[in-house]
Amino acid sequence: MVGTEVxxxxxxxxxxxxxxxxxxxxxxxxxxxxxxxxxxxxPTKALLTVVKELVDNSLDSAEDHxxxxxxxxxxxxxxxxxxxxxxxxxxxxxxxxQIPLAFGKLLYxxxxxxxxMTRGQQGLGASxxxxxxQLTTGKPTTIISSTADGKTSFYELMIDIKTNKPEIISxxxxxxxxxxxxxKIEMEIEGKYIRGERSVLEYLKExxxxxxxxDITFQGPDGKIEFKRGANKLPKLPKExxxxxxxIELGILKRMLNITRAKSLLSFLTNDFSRVGKTSAKQICxxxxxxxxxxxxxxxxxxxxxxxxxxxxxxxxxPPTDCLSPLEEDLLLKGLQKEINAEFFAAVxxxxxxYRGNPFQVECGIAYGGExxxxxxxxxxxxxxxxxxxxxxxDCAITKAVATTDWSRYGLKQSKNSVPVGPAIIxxxxxxxxxxxxSESKQALAAYPAIMKEIKLALQELGRKxxxxxxGKRRREYHIKRKKIFERYIPVVAESLSHMTKVNxxxxxxxxxxxxxxxxxxxxEQGDSEEINQSSTQNSE
Amino acid sequence: MSxxxxxxxxxxxxxxxxxxxxxxxxxxxxxxxxxTNVKWNEKDGLxxxxxxxxxxxxxxxxxxxxxxxxxxIADFCKDLIEENIHTSIRDMYYxxxxxxxxxxxxxxxxxxxxxxxxxxxxxxxxxxxxxxxLLADRKGIVAGNVKIKDRGDLIDWSKLGSGGxxxxxxxxxxxxxxxxxxxxxxxxxxxxxxxxxxxxxxQKYNCILIGTGGQPARGTRRxxxxxxxxxxxxxxVLTDNDAYGVYIYxxxxxxxxxxxxxxxxxxxxxxxxxxxTPSDVKxxxxxxxxxxxxxxDIKRAKELLNYPWFQNKEWQREIKLMIKTKRKAEIEALSxxxxxxxxxxxxxxxxxxKEFLP
Numbered sequence: 048m049v050g051t052e053v054x055x056x057x058x059x060x061x062x063x064x065x066x067x068x069x070x071x072x073x074x075x076x077x078x079x080x081x082x083x084x085x086x087x088x089x090p091t092k093a094l095l096t097v098v099k100e101l102v103d104n105s106l107d108s109a110e111d112h113x114x115x116x117x118x119x120x121x122x123x124x125x126x127x128x129x130x131x132x133x134x135x136x137x138x139x140x141x142x143x144x145q146i147p148l149a150f151g152k153l154l155y156x157x158x159x160x161x162x163x164m165t166r167g168q169q170g171l172g173a174s175x176x177x178x179x180x181q182l183t184t185g186k187p188t189t190i191i192s193s194t195a196d197g198k199t200s201f202y203e204l205m206i207d208i209k210t211n212k213p214e215i216i217s218x219x220x221x222x223x224x225x226x227x228x229x230x231k232i233e234m235e236i237e238g239k240y241i242r243g244e245r246s247v248l249e250y251l252k253e254x255x256x257x258x259x260x261x262d263i264t265f266q267g268p269d270g271k272i273e274f275k276r277g278a279n280k281l282p283k284l285p286k287e288x289x290x291x292x293x294x295i296e297l298g299i300l301k302r303m304l305n306i307t308r309a310k311s312l313l314s315f316l317t318n319d320f321s322r323v324g325k326t327s328a329k330q331i332c333x334x335x336x337x338x339x340x341x342x343x344x345x346x347x348x349x350x351x352x353x354x355x356x357x358x359x360x361x362x363x364x365x366p367p368t369d370c371l372s373p374l375e376e377d378l379l380l381k382g383l384q385k386e387i388n389a390e391f392f393a394a395v396x397x398x399x400x401x402y403r404g405n406p407f408q409v410e411c412g413i414a415y416g417g418e419x420x421x422x423x424x425x426x427x428x429x430x431x432x433x434x435x436x437x438x439x440x441x442d443c444a445i446t447k448a449v450a451t452t453d454w455s456r457y458g459l460k461q462s463k464n465s466v467p468v469g470p471a472i473i474x475x476x477x478x479x480x481x482x483x484x485x486s487e488s489k490q491a492l493a494a495y496p497a498i499m500k501e502i503k504l505a506l507q508e509l510g511r512k513x514x515x516x517x518x519g520k521r522r523r524e525y526h527i528k529r530k531k532i533f534e535r536y537i538p539v540v541a542e543s544l545s546h547m548t549k550v551n552x553x554x555x556x557x558x559x560x561x562x563x564x565x566x567x568x569x570x571x572e573q574g575d576s577e578e579i580n581q582s583s584t585q586n587s588e
Numbered sequence: 589m590s591x592x593x594x595x596x597x598x599x600x601x602x603x604x605x606x607x608x609x610x611x612x613x614x615x616x617x618x619x620x621x622x623x624t625n626v627k628w629n630e631k632d633g634l635x636x637x638x639x640x641x642x643x644x645x646x647x648x649x650x651x652x653x654x655x656x657x658x659x660x661i662a663d664f665c666k667d668l669i670e671e672n673i674h675t676s677i678r679d680m681y682y683x684x685x686x687x688x689x690x691x692x693x694x695x696x697x698x699x700x701x702x703x704x705x706x707x708x709x710x711x712x713x714x715x716x717x718x719x720x721x722l723l724a725d726r727k728g729i730v731a732g733n734v735k736i737k738d739r740g741d742l743i744d745w746s747k748l749g750s751g752g753x754x755x756x757x758x759x760x761x762x763x764x765x766x767x768x769x770x771x772x773x774x775x776x777x778x779x780x781x782x783x784x785x786x787x788x789x790x791q792k793y794n795c796i797l798i799g800t801g802g803q804p805a806r807g808t809r810r811x812x813x814x815x816x817x818x819x820x821x822x823x824x825v826l827t828d829n830d831a832y833g834v835y836i837y838x839x840x841x842x843x844x845x846x847x848x849x850x851x852x853x854x855x856x857x858x859x860x861x862x863x864x865t866p867s868d869v870k871x872x873x874x875x876x877x878x879x880x881x882x883x884x885d886i887k888r889a890k891e892l893l894n895y896p897w898f899q900n901k902e903w904q905r906e907i908k909l910m911i912k913t914k915r916k917a918e919i920e921a922l923s924x925x926x927x928x929x930x931x932x933x934x935x936x937x938x939x940x941x942k943e944f945l946p
Binding site: 532538542548 | 597601602605611647653660666689693695
């Protein structure tokens with residue numbers, strides 16, 4: 048159970064606290080034993096995971112710093128199943144002494160014990176990659192960073208698995224006078240490069256869609272590929288929020304009780320949770336039968352359980368939703384348009400909603416026609432907090448929502464409860480401070496009813512936009528077809544009439560074409576009503 | 589007549605050009621030729637076209653093609669009249685058939701497409717195809733003591749050997765020089781015609797013998813009417829004993845739905861039916877030589893029962909007998925009683941006793 052314990056702590060726990068509470072070795076050891084849970088099951092997936100963790104970090108840091116992200120990614124083959132991976136960003140960089148802690152220690156990060164809509168939600172990302180690198184190649188990772196202070200830090204790091212502490216192989220600070228900010232991380236790993244559906248390239252392409260304000264350059268085995276920036280606007284900065292009592296789990300509550308600075312249960316409830324005021328806090332205490340003045344650090348397990356149950360019973364306001372930072376329709380459209388060659392695009396952003404006390408927001412987009420292959424199932428692009436999800440598609444709430452939406456009424460072919468067929472790409476973005484993944488590899492969303500409902504509502508709205516477009520397209524095609532019919536016969540009619548009346552043929556033709564233009568230019572739904580429906584006999588006598 | 593038709597064609601073209609010049613969707617007005625607009629006139633015993641018309645607009649996907657085709661034919665006929673030449677409707681079809689530029693579409697795909705357009709034009713202009721210088725496919729032969737002049741040639745219908753005179757599609761300009769006959773006998777089948785011709789039936793009984801070869805062509809129907817109207821000759825019709833035979837008689841007598849606009853030129857309301865009737869089968873002991881009627885025959889016979897001109901006790905009795913016995917018989921069934929039975933016994937007896945159906 049060590050593993051689950053550790054992973055449950057992802058939400059709201061500082062590394063220091065963690066270290067106190069647990070044997071520190073457990074983290075790194077756990078990783079070593081369970082790397083498949085973290086996306087390092089095989090060399091193919093591992094290569095993708097390393098790139099993904101590093102790029103996600105880079106995007107987060109640039110966005111935090113409010114600069115338009117500029118990211119370089121290099122994957123250079125180094126013999127059989129071996130790659131050198133380099134990721135560089137234009138984020139704020141990291142101060143020299145923080146670097147070993149940030150990268151040389153698992154579950155250390157700036158994101159513990161706060162809920163915020165960010166890509167990486169726990170401190171396993173980059174350090175996990177470093178650990179994987181050293182496990183498979185035995186080599187240290189190079190980190191170079193500057194915070195625009197004229198100095199550049201160079202580190203070669205490894206992680207001491209027994210102690211979960213950084214092991215500095217080499218360290219240098221050079222006063223080179225260069226003013227730049229950002230971070231460059233370079234490591235060698237065991238990996239396999241593939242093309243297609245679950246490749247690094249696909250991940251970067253999808254990332255480019257939901258991060259259209261980022262400029263991404265990829266130098267891979269197939270050459271250099273650039274994903275150019277398509278928008279110069281960052282989404283609003285997500286706000287941190289405190290956990291809401293409805294969204295909390297017992298384990299986390301126990302740990303929060305342990306580490307809180309509050310001196311009484313009452314102030315613990317009002318200070319460490321959102322939407323809990325004095326009245327609600329008193330009510331929680333009353334329902335749980337606990338004294339509001341109890342020292343939270345001294346609450347016993349069975350008391351914590353009572354508290355836990357009481358928290359769910361008391362009526363509270365829904366958590367604030369301004370902590371979310373969706374892309375919004377405009378950026379979503381820009382992302383789709385710049386990476387996909389299609390004839391029609393649409394995007395829908397739903398208002399924020401709440402599942403189990405966690406605010407979340409769903410948005411989706413569609414690209415239709417153009418160069419998208421008309422055969423086969425519609426491609427579904429899944430995202431959580433702007434990060435593409437490439438694995439476990441079948442288990443994901445997004446895929447289930449797409450399959451259980453009736454697309455036939457919106458103009459796509461579909462057999463019952465399966466992904467529709469047609470020249471379309473459907474994108475769904477799930478944004479939340481706490482993404483409910485079904486497993487630790489963070490590739491599929493859990494299908495909570497509230498989440499399914501929101502995704503389906505978003506898809507239906509998207510479907511309506513698609514069907515509106517398709518109806519218009521059919522109408523336009525009908526009118527073009529109609530016009531073509533007239534245009535085909537006009538020369539014959541003009542010739543016959545001119546021959547009979549001696550009126551200039553060209554003149555008749557031009558007049559007829561003008562009428563054709565008027566008759567077919569405007570959309571006239573009843574264009575072809577019959578004066579009298581006649582059925583003339585076809586007998587030849 | 590043709591000159592008048594030519595004028596109508598040109599006027600139609602001017603009407604359309606005028607509409608086009610005013611930026612109006614041009615149209616053709618065509619009387620409707622379906623049950624809803626064709627009625628039997630009890631007074632003259634003919635099928636007549638009613639007043640209902642449909643407007644075929646060019647800028648209507650359903651009619652654009654027909655509109656184009658109508659003008660093609662109109663233009664073609666104007667030239668025919670101008671140059672005073674005639675051509676068959678088949679020849680016209682081939683003349684006008686061509687592929688529209690940059691398409692796989694032809695002006696006409698089959699003759700079935702051009703034939704009804706001719707009727708459209710006839711009805712629109714209130715004229716006949718003869719006046720458009722179009723000739724229907726010719727069918728039908730005639731023999732008898734008659735001399736005529738056709739395009740200046742003197743033709744004696746009694747001296748044309750075994751073949752008889754082939755009736756042209758336009759008989760309007762034929763001049764009758766001498767007509768020596770007491771009645772006209774119309775036979776549905778050319779084989780029957782040949783039998784009677786060989787037996788010199790027309791000579792013995794002083795009549796004009798006409799073979800229609802199935803449903804009579806316009807020229808044949810017009811000729812029957814002219815002989816009936818101009819020389820007051822009674823017309824007797826001999827067909828197979830089946831629904832189709834009765835229908836042929838009906839067309840000769842009252843006209844057809846499709847050509848209702850021309851009934852006055854083509855119908856002979858005073859025509860009588862000589863045979864073969866269902867009751868003849870029993871009377872002449874032909875039961876063994878009958879054929880089982882098909883479901884379609886019976887269905888058709890039931891329709892005949894409702895025709896207004898068959899609303900008399902004789903026809904009702906005969907058609908009901910046809911439906912009841914579910915049998916039909918060809919004219920040739922009479923040969924069971926000897927090859928010359930038809931000429932020596934059957935017809936003479938019928939004529940003598942005036943055993944006709946109205």
